[in-house]
Amino acid sequence: MIDLHCHIIPDVDDGPSHISQFLEMARIAVEQGVTHLFATPHHLNGSYENPKNKILQMTRQYSNYLIEEKIPLVLHPGQELRVHREIFQTIEADEMITLDNQGKYVLLELPSTNVPNYLHEVVYELRLRGITPIIPHPERNVKIVEEPELLYDLLSDGALTQLTAGSIIGQFGKKIKLFSEKLIEHQWTHFIASDAHNTHSRGFFLQQAFEAITKKFGVDAIFYYKENAELLLRGQNIVAEEAKPMRRKLFGFI
Numbered sequence: 679m680i681d682l683h684c685h686i687i688p689d690v691d692d693g694p695s696h697i698s699q700f701l702e703m704a705r706i707a708v709e710q711g712v713t714h715l716f717a718t719p720h721h722l723n724g725s726y727e728n729p730k731n732k733i734l735q736m737t738r739q740y741s742n743y744l745i746e747e748k749i750p751l752v753l754h755p756g757q758e759l760r761v762h763r764e765i766f767q768t769i770e771a772d773e774m775i776t777l778d779n780q781g782k783y784v785l786l787e788l789p790s791t792n793v794p795n796y797l798h799e800v801v802y803e804l805r806l807r808g809i810t811p812i813i814p815h816p817e818r819n820v821k822i823v824e825e826p827e828l829l830y831d832l833l834s835d836g837a838l839t840q841l842t843a844g845s846i847i848g849q850f851g852k853k854i855k856l857f858s859e860k861l862i863e864h865q866w867t868h869f870i871a872s873d874a875h876n877t878h879s880r881g882f883f884l885q886q887a888f889e890a891i892t893k894k895f896g897v898d899a900i901f902y903y904k905e906n907a908e909l910l911l912r913g914q915n916i917v918a919e920e921a922k923p924m925r926r927k928l929f930g931f932i
């Protein structure tokens with residue numbers, strides 16, 4: 679299994695703070711069936727800065743620790759880049775790193791409470807550069823839960839989305855769980871990833887999430903998400919199912 683989004687590198691963001699925790703996370707990822715894991719530290723989210731060169735160097739360094747410890751997990755470089763007004767300066771400065779440094783996909787994080795109005799321009803400009811933005815955990819964005827059509831517009835622009843495993847099993851509350859199910863049902867999401875930060879409160883939960891999805895949506899849904907992650911890892915285009923329009927309920931969305 680491939681995990682596209684994980685804060686596993688110590689001391690670079692709100693993930694682990696020590697190598698022992700890094701190794702513990704890696705072992706749990708393997709137990710969950712993960713074979714390839716993208717290290718995606720936060721960049722420019724207001725608290726942390728992890729430009730491309732630093733992430734490449736850290737991924738190499740920590741890959742070596744995995745080899746030394748004989749943990750069968752392959753690390754790939756990535757980044758969770760917060761959308762911001764000066765994002766094109768970040769790209770020009772070569773600080774952004776796409777997933778596996780392939781120049782095809784980037785995790786583009788939104789603020790948690792709003793959707794900036796310049797986001798369409800950012801998605802458009804990235805697409806012009808041949809890069810497809812993947813919006814991590816849209817189910818946890820307060821504005822999108824209130825106005826899902828904001829996300830539908832981004833999907834129409836060519837953005838993809840990644841659901842967080844913990845959201846699907848209720849780790850972030852019932853409302854987010856129900857909205858996650860809506861996103862799956864309406865084919866608004868393309869990947870499931872852990873966004874793990876540690877081994878407990880923000881753990882992996884991938885097995886549990888896949889079991890929950892299988893129960894509710896059937897095993898084909900799981901194949902779809904897993905295949906998309908494999909295509910991405912191979913540098914190929916993923917198959918994006920067409921997003922179905924979602925009806926808002928009269929009194930609140932859910």
Ligand SMILES: [Fe+2]
Pocket residue numbers: 683684685758814873
């Ligand atoms: Fe994250």
